[in-house]
Amino acid sequence: MRLVxxxxxxxxxALCAYWSAxxxxxxxxxxxxxDVLHGYGMMVIxxxxxxxxxxxxxxxxxxxxxxxxxxxxxxxx
Numbered sequence: 489m490r491l492v493x494x495x496x497x498x499x500x501x502a503l504c505a506y507w508s509a510x511x512x513x514x515x516x517x518x519x520x521x522x523d524v525l526h527g528y529g530m531m532v533i534x535x536x537x538x539x540x541x542x543x544x545x546x547x548x549x550x551x552x553x554x555x556x557x558x559x560x561x562x563x564x565x
Contacts, residue, residue, distance in 0.1 A: 489564060494507070500541040506521065514538070516538050517537070517538060518537065518538045519535045519536070519537055519538075520535055520536045521533060521534070521535045522534040522535055522536060522542070529548060529549050530547060530548045530549065531546070531547045531549075532544055532545070532546050532547075533545045533547070536561075541562055541563050541564065542562075543561065543562040544558060544560065544561050545558060545560045546558065546559045546560075
């Protein structure tokens with residue numbers, strides 16, 4: 489289910505609106521972490537969602553240790 493037309497969000501307000509809509513449309517949303525991989529300035533979290541679809545989220549961190557970019561890939565499950 490795509491909630492963002494371009495697949496891209498910018499800013500805290502857009503992120504909040506995205507998750508608000510996602511939780512309304514998927515009240516059974518859940519995640520089971522499969523693995524967490526660490527790299528230089530980044531982290532990849534693999535997990536399975538409530539439909540048992542495998543997904544991976546990549547987080548890139550800035551010099552202040554805050555996330556500056558995130559991306560996600562999902563299997564069709």
